Amino acid sequence: MFEYFSDGPYTYNLAVVATLNSGGLIDEVDRACRPIRDAAANGEDAGTPEFLRAWTALTDQLVGQAEAAEKAGHTRTAGQLYFRATNYLSQAERMLAHSDPNRIPAYQRLLHLTQKAFDLHSPRVSRVEIPYEGTTLPAYFSQAPAADTGPAPVVVLVNGLDSSKEHQYTSRHWAELAARGISCLMLDQPGTGETLRLQNIPARIDAEAWAGAAVDHLQTREDVDPSRIGIVGWSLGGYYAPRAAAFEKRFALVVAWGANHNWGAVQRRRLEREGERPVPHYWEHVLWVWGHTDLDRFIAFADDVHLDGVVAEITVPFLVAHGANDRQIPLEHAHRSYDQAVNSPKRELRVFTPEEGATEHIGLDHLPHASTFIADWVADTFAELAADRLSRRP
Numbered sequence: 476m477f478e479y480f481s482d483g484p485y486t487y488n489l490a491v492v493a494t495l496n497s498g499g500l501i502d503e504v505d506r507a508c509r510p511i512r513d514a515a516a517n518g519e520d521a522g523t524p525e526f527l528r529a530w531t532a533l534t535d536q537l538v539g540q541a542e543a544a545e546k547a548g549h550t551r552t553a554g555q556l557y558f559r560a561t562n563y564l565s566q567a568e569r570m571l572a573h574s575d576p577n578r579i580p581a582y583q584r585l586l587h588l589t590q591k592a593f594d595l596h597s598p599r600v601s602r603v604e605i606p607y608e609g610t611t612l613p614a615y616f617s618q619a620p621a622a623d624t625g626p627a628p629v630v631v632l633v634n635g636l637d638s639s640k641e642h643q644y645t646s647r648h649w650a651e652l653a654a655r656g657i658s659c660l661m662l663d664q665p666g667t668g669e670t671l672r673l674q675n676i677p678a679r680i681d682a683e684a685w686a687g688a689a690v691d692h693l694q695t696r697e698d699v700d701p702s703r704i705g706i707v708g709w710s711l712g713g714y715y716a717p718r719a720a721a722f723e724k725r726f727a728l729v730v731a732w733g734a735n736h737n738w739g740a741v742q743r744r745r746l747e748r749e750g751e752r753p754v755p756h757y758w759e760h761v762l763w764v765w766g767h768t769d770l771d772r773f774i775a776f777a778d779d780v781h782l783d784g785v786v787a788e789i790t791v792p793f794l795v796a797h798g799a800n801d802r803q804i805p806l807e808h809a810h811r812s813y814d815q816a817v818n819s820p821k822r823e824l825r826v827f828t829p830e831e832g833a834t835e836h837i838g839l840d841h842l843p844h845a846s847t848f849i850a851d852w853v854a855d856t857f858a859e860l861a862a863d864r865l866s867r868r869p
Contacts, residue, residue: 476800476840479508482516485751485802487526489839490566496842497562497645507533507563523570523755527577530567534560538588545595554596561588562645569637572756573763582639582672589615589641599653600644605662607688610676613669614662614689615640617649618698621656628703628727628857629658631689633682633719635710635733635837636764637754639668648707648846655854658699662689664715666764677766680779686719690726702864703727703857707849709837710753713795713804714738714780717812721788728792728856730849733801733837734809736786739777741804746774751802753836786812792821792856796849798834799826821856 477495478488494504511529514522541556568581593600599618604611621627630652632643640661643649649659663670664685666678679685686706694701705728708716713735720729735741744750745757754760758770767773786793793816797809806826813824827833827845838845 476835493839494566527567530563534564550595557592558596561592565641573759605692617659619653619658622698626700627658629699631660631706633664633708633712633715634667635712651850678764682715682719683722687723717786721785730794734795734797734812736808736811737781739780742777786816789816789819793819794823794852796825799828800834801836803836
């Protein structure tokens with residue numbers, strides 16, 4: 476993995492490669508990071524405020540340029556600038572502690588910038604609200620051009636522990652799907668993104684509850700093929716998505732983008748300082764996500780966040796994609812998910828190697844490589860399902 480901060484923490488370097496592989500420009504990233512090299516050497520928790528200040532300054536610069544371009548009528552240029560500003564602020568906000576007073580204002584600004592990017596850069600992406608247990612879950616819907624001529628298949632893309640629908644948007648996985656005739660619902664499920672930050676809805680083990688609400692919504696849309704709704708989850712989503720597909724039988728396929736077969740066991744490893752962590756202020760973040768306040772009680776609770784006895788219930792095509800050098804989730808978790816999915820009619824394990832890239836956590840070191848492989852697998856599988864359905868017609 477490219478490590479900009481040679482003496483800095485893994486979390487900082489992961490943020491840099493995530494940004495660069497989500498449309499960031501190396502010159503802009505370098506100008507943001509160069510002033511905080513010393514701060515990074517002081518440790519991830521101590522340096523995070525400096526990280527936010529530096530990346531916010533870059534965001535401010537791009538927003539100023541975007542506003543000038545928009546005023547001049549150069550909407551394409553403005554859209555590109557708003558898109559990159561969204562990318563940078565998304566990664567900076569992701570690194571903050573829950574208790575940091577800048578976190579919510581930064582996220583609210585991120586929502587505004589993302590909408591500007593939709594308006595001028597990605598007009599086929601729009602905000603939607605998913606009815607859920609007396610409230611709603613916010614999401615972004617990318618309508619594939621194929622939907623102009625009839626109902627299109629769709630993927631529900633779900634977050635990990637610390638990502639958001641804004642990170643999903645800047646990853647452009649939705650664009651890869653759209654180019655293959657597939658729409659995408661980028662969802663802030665409970666415990667993530669806006670749902671956590673502004674609605675205080677924590678994560679839950681039974682992912683099928685909120686995943687079923689997403690399917691309910693999608694089945695009301697005339698532009699969606701209700702027989703071809705898939706679910707893809709990255710990072711901790713590699714637990715959520717298989718769990719959802721195991722018990723919500725309306726999903727037609729599932730992808731674990733980074734296997735997270737036993738997340739509870741990973742937490743016990745992290746208590747022993749084994750393996751890397753995705754964000755600074757880690758335990759504060761974890762307790763916030765799950766709605767807990769006591770670490771010891773949480774660790775006992777987290778023991779139930781696993782897929783043993785669950786993936787055997789998956790009865791649809793299942794892809795497990797994992798990096799051989801994932802420093803957060805050991806490769807053995809990918810093998811366990813694959814080996815136990817004995818009732819999937821089409822199961823595949825794809826391990827990305829150091830020689831090809833995408834070998835780090837969820838392929839962030841070469842995100843387009845992992846993204847396009849997954850998009851191709853999803854497209855091929857949806858096509859096979861459609862052909863099978865046609866062959867069964869009398």
